[in-house]
Amino acid sequence: AQSVTQLGSHVSVSEGALVLLRCNYSSSVPPYLFWYVQYPNQGLQLLLKYTSAATLVKGINGFEAEFKKSETSFHLTKPSAHMSDAAEYFCAVSEGGGYNKLIFGAGTRLAVHP
Amino acid sequence: EAGVTQSPTHLIKTRGQQVTLRCSPISGHTSVYWYQQALGLGLQFLLWYDEGEERNRGNFPPRFSGRQFPNYSSELNVNALELEDSALYLCASSLGTEPTDTQYFGPGTRLTVL
Numbered sequence: 001a002q003s004v005t006q007l008g009s010h011v012s013v014s015e016g017a018l019v020l021l022r023c024n025y026s027s028s029v030p031p032y033l034f035w036y037v038q039y040p041n042q043g044l045q046l047l048l049k050y051t052s053a054a055t056l057v058k059g060i061n062g063f064e065a066e067f068k069k070s071e072t073s074f075h076l077t078k079p080s081a082h083m084s085d086a087a088e089y090f091c092a093v094s095e096g097g098g099y100n101k102l103i104f105g106a107g108t109r110l111a112v113h114p
Numbered sequence: 115e116a117g118v119t120q121s122p123t124h125l126i127k128t129r130g131q132q133v134t135l136r137c138s139p140i141s142g143h144t145s146v147y148w149y150q151q152a153l154g155l156g157l158q159f160l161l162w163y164d165e166g167e168e169r170n171r172g173n174f175p176p177r178f179s180g181r182q183f184p185n186y187s188s189e190l191n192v193n194a195l196e197l198e199d200s201a202l203y204l205c206a207s208s209l210g211t212e213p214t215d216t217q218y219f220g221p222g223t224r225l226t227v228l
Contacts, residue, residue: 032214043118043204043219051214090157094213099170101147101159102217 002027002093006105013112019078021108023065023091026072032094033074034102035065039087047089050074061085086112115141118220120205126226127195135190135223139207145169146188147208147217148180152201160203163188164211192225200227 007022025031032051036044048059055067065076074091088109092102119138127133139146148160159172163182177193186207192199202224206217 034216036219041221043221044206046216046218049214049216092157096213100145100162100208100211100213100215101170101172102149102157103159104157106156 002031002095002103004091004093004103004105006089006091006108008108009106010109010111013081013110015083015112015114016080019063019076019081019085019110021076021089021091021110023074023076023105024072025074025091025093027093029096032096033065033067034092034094035059035063035074035076036090036092037087038090038107044090047076081110081112083112083114086110118205118207118218120203120220120223122223123221124224124226126228128228129195129197131195132191132193133195133225135192135203135205135225137188137190137205137207137220139186139188139205140209140218143207143209143218144186145208145211145215146182146186147206148188148190149204149206150174150201151204151222152198155201157204161190169211195227197227200225 003026005024034049035047048057050067058064091105121136145164162170180190182188202222204222206219208215
């Protein structure tokens with residue numbers, strides 16, 4: 001069975017600092033991986049996705065993630081945090097085989113302080 | 115282009131009652147997904163409909179059911195409400211049925227069961 005683990009339920013950074021949100025997956029088949037962001041009282045917005053093309057994926061709002069098969073990781077980074085990045089971030093793996101459900105990690109709440 | 119819409123925004127029910135939540139997908143999208151986001155349980159897949167058919171179901175009891183209409187909108191019905199059904203219910207839609215297809219989420223319906 002596929003699963004996703006996000007290390008760190010809360011991450012706090014200073015404005016302008018590097019953002020690193022960790023995601024590790026477990027999958028017996030090549031995974032399809034997603035990062036979503038959720039702002040307070042809103043739904044989920046896709047940041048980026050990995051679909052077995054380039055291992056370095058660039059997304060919206062300056063975020064990017066690198067797929068590392070050897071480490072079973074798909075960490076999300078942003079070189080310089082902005083106050084508006086404060087939100088909850090979810091890593092997800094798509095269960096293939098015709099089932100299409102997204103299996104989400106527990107989420108990481110990012111706080112950005114001045 | 116309008117995104118995924120859900121109604122109502124908020125709902126308060128008492129234990130044992132029944133509730134219906136509604137979702138309209140992005141124009142042209144034929145697949146609709148339902149997820150539950152409950153405190154402490156994270157985001158869990160409920161149901162997937164495509165072209166009017168139920169394609170996949172998560173690990174939820176039968177009192178959770180739904181349907182998809184010819185215009186691709188969808189309803190989620192929950193019978194015999196229990197306190198633990200209190201959650202944010204998110205609907206998503208996708209253009210295709212591949213596991214790599216992006217699921218676009220609506221703002222959710224917050225259900226409170228008293």
